[in-house]
Amino acid sequence: MRRFGAIVIVVTIAIAVVAFVPFETTVVPVWKLRVIDENGKPYANQRVNEFWANYSLELGAAQHGDERWTDQNGHVEFPQRTIRMSLLGRTVRRTLTAIGRSMHGSTGIEAYLASTGPQGITNVHYDPGKVVPDILELPRYEKISVKP
DSSP: OHHHHHHHHHHHHHHHHHHHSOEEEEEEOOEEEEEEOTTSOBOTTOEEEEEEEETTTOOSSOOEEEEEEOOTTSEEEEOOEEEEEOHHHHHHHHHHHHHHHHHHOOOSEEEEEEEEETTEEEEEEEOTTSOOOOEEEOOSSOOOOOOO
């Protein structure tokens, strides 16, 4: 009987640890990008904005943002973005976001980088499970179509 009691205590502790101890999940991995124009020339000192959210786990207006500037070669790097939450918290949040989905309409991870050039805003999106894009082409000149 003592052995059964010990097993119940161990199982209860294990369930509590799994349910209540938060663990980290990557929303967006480290994102290294080079901003270039249509001729491959880099944009130096160009502002690039990163936006990200996990709409399945975050409540309300959950989109986050950060801005960085390119170096002389057009490179910019954003750190890994994570969310830390317990299994119980994730279950509750997924339930609440599923209920609220009718108002917002989004689910899952959304992440993108955007920059504004002479021809307007250009962005690249991250698709979870795929390689992050490493080039953002930001046109300097308007394409002129010549009529025959």
